[in-house]
Amino acid sequence: MRQRRAMSMLMGGVLAATGLFGSAPASATPHDPPAEFGTDWRDPVTAAPPVPRPAGVPTCEMTLAKAQFRDFTPYKSTYTPPKGCGDRWSAVVLRLDGTVKGRQYDRLGHLAIGGVEVFRTSTPQPSPDGITWSVETDITRYSDTLRRPQPVEMLIGNVVDDTYTGVIDVEVTLTFYAGKPAPSADVPDRVIPLGTPSLTTPRNSERILAEVYATGSGGGCEEYWYLTVPDAAPYSCKAADGPHREVRISVDGRLAGIAAPFPTVWTGGWSNPFLWYVIPGPRAFDVTPVRYDLTPFAALLNDGRPHRVEVSVAGVPAGQTGWSTPTNVLVWQDEAREVVTGALTRHEETAPANTSVYAPGPEHRLDSEAAHRLTVAGHLNTSHGRVTTTVSRSVAHTSVHRWTDGESRDALTATWRDDETVSRGGGATRTHRTYTMDGETTLGAGDRLRTVLTLSDRADTLVLRSGGRTHWSRLDDTYTGDATYTTGVPRDQRHAVGTSAERYRLYGSGGCYDRSLKTAQGTVTEDRRRC
Numbered sequence: 395m396r397q398r399r400a401m402s403m404l405m406g407g408v409l410a411a412t413g414l415f416g417s418a419p420a421s422a423t424p425h426d427p428p429a430e431f432g433t434d435w436r437d438p439v440t441a442a443p444p445v446p447r448p449a450g451v452p453t454c455e456m457t458l459a460k461a462q463f464r465d466f467t468p469y470k471s472t473y474t475p476p477k478g479c480g481d482r483w484s485a486v487v488l489r490l491d492g493t494v495k496g497r498q499y500d501r502l503g504h505l506a507i508g509g510v511e512v513f514r515t516s517t518p519q520p521s522p523d524g525i526t527w528s529v530e531t532d533i534t535r536y537s538d539t540l541r542r543p544q545p546v547e548m549l550i551g552n553v554v555d556d557t558y559t560g561v562i563d564v565e566v567t568l569t570f571y572a573g574k575p576a577p578s579a580d581v582p583d584r585v586i587p588l589g590t591p592s593l594t595t596p597r598n599s600e601r602i603l604a605e606v607y608a609t610g611s612g613g614g615c616e617e618y619w620y621l622t623v624p625d626a627a628p629y630s631c632k633a634a635d636g637p638h639r640e641v642r643i644s645v646d647g648r649l650a651g652i653a654a655p656f657p658t659v660w661t662g663g664w665s666n667p668f669l670w671y672v673i674p675g676p677r678a679f680d681v682t683p684v685r686y687d688l689t690p691f692a693a694l695l696n697d698g699r700p701h702r703v704e705v706s707v708a709g710v711p712a713g714q715t716g717w718s719t720p721t722n723v724l725v726w727q728d729e730a731r732e733v734v735t736g737a738l739t740r741h742e743e744t745a746p747a748n749t750s751v752y753a754p755g756p757e758h759r760l761d762s763e764a765a766h767r768l769t770v771a772g773h774l775n776t777s778h779g780r781v782t783t784t785v786s787r788s789v790a791h792t793s794v795h796r797w798t799d800g801e802s803r804d805a806l807t808a809t810w811r812d813d814e815t816v817s818r819g820g821g822a823t824r825t826h827r828t829y830t831m832d833g834e835t836t837l838g839a840g841d842r843l844r845t846v847l848t849l850s851d852r853a854d855t856l857v858l859r860s861g862g863r864t865h866w867s868r869l870d871d872t873y874t875g876d877a878t879y880t881t882g883v884p885r886d887q888r889h890a891v892g893t894s895a896e897r898y899r900l901y902g903s904g905g906c907y908d909r910s911l912k913t914a915q916g917t918v919t920e921d922r923r924r925c
Contacts (some may be wrong), residue, residue: 406880419869423921424918429915431659431888431890439673440679440896441613446532446709455476457567459505464554472543480875486532486573487566490515490530492564493526494519495522498554498559500662507545509545509589510587512533512536514609514681516611518671518679529680535582535585566575583596584596584727584818592702600689600727600734604686610655615714618631619655619716620657622899624750627752627758629797639654639707644706650691652791653789656829665835672917693738696734696736703723742768750762757803759795760793760794765789781818783817800838809828821860825856830849831849833848833886850871855867867902868900870897871897876893898910907925
């Protein structure tokens with residue numbers, strides 16, 4: 395992932411997976427900042443809450459991977475289930491600890507166990523003196539995979555030479571907490587990696603989800619897909635249909651799910667690594683997969699035959715690479731039935747709408763809008779009666795992109811919405827997701843490049859049962875940054891200055907978490923908790 399001079403050369407950053415409960419994260423002790431960035435700065439930190447961990451239960455810890463990444467050779471080993479914690483766990487927490495020193499770009503990485511992708515991440519860019527960082531994520535939902543010996547593969551593709559000297563040194567551990575998981579953990583009976591488009595599910599499946607670790611990355615224009623423009627506009631990154639992207643999943647050629655991809659900004663993004671040295675952007679270190687409820691298609695999938703399940707990203711120019719979409723299928727089974735029958739009863743889709751209007755001038759402008767809606771429903775004849783599942787999902791995108799000739803000024807204001815309602819039996823879950831990006835990069839006198847940027851990741855969730863509210867939550871993770879440096883000169887001549895801040899708020903029927911961080915010139919200046 396390469397840093398570019400103008401904002402048009404953006405790079406695509408989440409935070410550790412979060413839970414509402416858990417011990418308080420360690421404080422980042424505030425200090426007085428220096429006048430400008432030096433050769434060292436504080437190790438990366440986020441305002442996100444820690445992964446919740448059960449208290450007072452036996453634990454088992456093991457090292458899953460320990461590697462130094464210098465190139466694109468994957469680390470391989472064999473996983474063996476731990477002894478002393480049984481084969482049912484109340485929680486399983488994955489932790490990555492990393493170090494890197496010298497000069498290096500941000501790099502994308504992934505880890506798979508038995509072909510199941512359990513973790514996707516990116517790395518921070520190091521200081522000359524070196525940094526350490528850690529990421530934790532809850533992988534309890536992969537318990538089915540973890541009960542058996544499995545091959546392990548991990549890769550953080552890297553390039554090390556005389557210029558880019560940073561070797562990425564990581565250790566990944568798993569901590570198992572004995573006991574049965576709480577119902578809220580939502581642990582499936584089976585986890586099936588979708589290594590090929592062919593999927594055969596157990597014939598007694600009564601709930602089926604797919605999760606897709608969708609990332610636009612790899613150094614090409616799809617790494618900053620939200621800035622692409624139609625061919626008629628004079629800009630460095632083109633896409634015939636403009637900047638709209640939509641992650642879709644189909645079953646036997648029929649559309650089964652739609653989703654808005656999260657506009658991840660990696661730690662070299664917006665042409666300005668000084669934005670991200672201490673606080674990464676939302677989701678940069680722990681990529682959250684897109685989830686689809688495929689239960690309306692369960693009756694079709696339960697016939698014992700292989701079915702074609704495919705993931706695609708709409709809006710990507712034909713032949714253009716840059717998206718990764720590793721997919722897992724999560725299955726819950728009806729233990730009292732050998733075969734669960736039923737039918738797909740409803741499939742309604744609006745025609746996808748996508749327009750981009752280009753206005754030339756001293757300041758070029760592109761206004762884009764897109765929308766799409768899908769509703770599917772089906773019933774299953776389970777051991778506890780006929781159960782109908784209806785999934786309604788709508789996605790929408792609006793953006794205004796402004797830039798000057800030569801892209802010395804490049805600005806974007808964009809919003810993505812992804813609204814979903816899943817009704818099953820007498821209950822329903824409604825989720826309203828909103829992602830925003832508002833930023834500008836300018837290249838001014840003396841080759842001083844300045845980037846000002848705000849990113850937000852918001853979600854409102856409401857769980858209903860028999861018409862009454864049983865659970866609700868609201869997430870608001872907002873990052874802001876403002877950094878300036880001199881381009882085209884050695885590191886020690888950049889005279890970089892920059893501030894960044896993050897406020898992470900998660901509250902609802904389960905409690906409250908509210909933490910904010912502020913930095914200046916690589917130093918934490920505020921660490922505040924409000925709950």
